[in-house]
Amino acid sequence: xxxxxxxxxxxxxxxxxxxxxxxxxxxxxxxxxxxxxxxxxxxxxxxxxxxxxxxxxxxxxxxxxxxxxxxxxxxxxxxxxxxxxxxxxxxxxxxxxxxxxxxxxxxxxxxxxxxxxxxxxxxxxxxxxxxxxxxxxxxxxxxxxxxxxxxxxxxxxxxxxxxxxxxxxxxxxxxxxxxxxxxxxxxxxxxxxxxxxxxxxxxxxxxxxxxxxxxxxxxxxxxxxxxxxxxxxxxxxxxxxxxxxxxxxxxx
Numbered sequence: 001x002x003x004x005x006x007x008x009x010x011x012x013x014x015x016x017x018x019x020x021x022x023x024x025x026x027x028x029x030x031x032x033x034x035x036x037x038x039x040x041x042x043x044x045x046x047x048x049x050x051x052x053x054x055x056x057x058x059x060x061x062x063x064x065x066x067x068x069x070x071x072x073x074x075x076x077x078x079x080x081x082x083x084x085x086x087x088x089x090x091x092x093x094x095x096x097x098x099x100x101x102x103x104x105x106x107x108x109x110x111x112x113x114x115x116x117x118x119x120x121x122x123x124x125x126x127x128x129x130x131x132x133x134x135x136x137x138x139x140x141x142x143x144x145x146x147x148x149x150x151x152x153x154x155x156x157x158x159x160x161x162x163x164x165x166x167x168x169x170x171x172x173x174x175x176x177x178x179x180x181x182x183x184x185x186x187x188x189x190x191x192x193x194x195x196x197x198x199x200x201x202x203x204x205x206x207x208x209x210x211x212x213x214x215x216x217x218x219x220x221x222x223x224x225x226x227x228x229x230x231x232x233x234x235x236x237x238x239x240x241x242x243x244x245x246x247x248x249x250x251x252x
Contacts, residue, residue, distance in 0.1 A: 003022045005031050009048035010081055013055040014154045029053065040075050047078040051085060058090050080114040084155050087118050087125075105187055114151040115144040121155065124163040133167055138172040150181060152180040160184070165208035166181055178219065181205035185250070195237045203230040204250065207243050 005027040012024035028048050032041040050065035065081040069075060083098035095118055102115040116139035123132035143151070152164070159182045164177060171177050185201040196204065206216040217227035235241065238249040 003044065006044045006048045006078075009051050010154075013051040014057055014150075022050060024048075025052055040072065040078075040159040043069055043072050043075045043078050047075075047082055050082060054085050054089065063089055063091055063094070064099065066091075070094070070097050070101065072101075075107065076107045076111045076115075080111045080118070081154070083115055087122060088155065088157055092122055092125070103198070109142050109146055109149045110150060113139050113148045113155075116142065117151040117155060117160070121160050121163055124166075125159050129166075133165055133170065136163060136167050137171060137173075140176060142173060144173045144176050147176070149180065149183060153185050156184045161208060164188075165210075168175055168209045168211070178205070181208065196234060200230050200234050200237075203227065204246065206232070207234075208247055 003172045008027055012020040017225075024062050028045065029044040031048060031097075033045060034042060038209065043073060046065050046068055050062045053059070053062040055116065062085060066086050069078055069082060072079075079098045080102035083095045083102060086092075086098060099115040099118040099122075102111055120132045120135035123129070123135060139151070143149070161181070164181050168174065168177055168181070182202050182205045185196075185205045202220065203216065207217065209216075211219065212225055213227060213231070217224045222228065225232035233245055238246055240246045240249050
């Protein structure tokens with residue numbers, strides 16, 4: 001049950017919905033403070049506290065909690081998820097430490113995929129584009145077979161979305177990556193994108209790429225006219241005039 005409470009904290013933080021966060025915060029008190037029978041409950045609780053603090057805007061508290069996990073053993077899932085959090089909170093060194101800590105041993109694909117995404121986006125942010133693309137393609141190979149997507153849903157910031165869009169023309173897993181891009185457009189309440197339909201969000205995800213209008217239409221299995229109709233509707237709802245302005249309008 002305590003692992004389930006940790007996963008609730010992670011999911012609640014990803015969603016960012018106040019009522020769900022409140023439930024997760026109440027559940028947090030029921031995770032043990034002391035490790036028992038080789039299970040690192042204290043690290044699970046620390047990670048849950050960190051993610052909930054991130055969601056509530058208490059960023060330094062989240063960073064301090066994540067730093068306390070560095071060097072801990074047998075916590076690959078915690079390390080992977082906190083690596084993404086630290087990257088989003090502009091702590092690249094700590095993020096890389098945690099991501100590499102998660103990859104020290106062989107782990108389930110969802111842990112490896114999350115850590116690899118952190119390393120890929122870190123490479124992208126520091127300008128090492130070649131390494132970023134290599135890490136991202138390795139992630140896609142790992143995640144594709146079991147359709148592991150949480151790492152994409154949890155990292156919808158501009159740097160991550162820009163990397164995914166840039167990688168689309170070269171990947172061997174195009175459909176899976178396209179789906180990840182669409183997940184990244186998931187609108188939060190009151191965001192500009194919240195007015196868009198699911199199909200318009202799909203078009204918006206493709207507009208991030210270097211694909212032409214014809215290529216987007218072909219990828220989506222619709223006519224060019226239909227795609228352009230969706231595109232015009234997006235521009236109207238976002239009150240923008242072109243592709244670049246549309247992407248800028250929905251940046252968090």
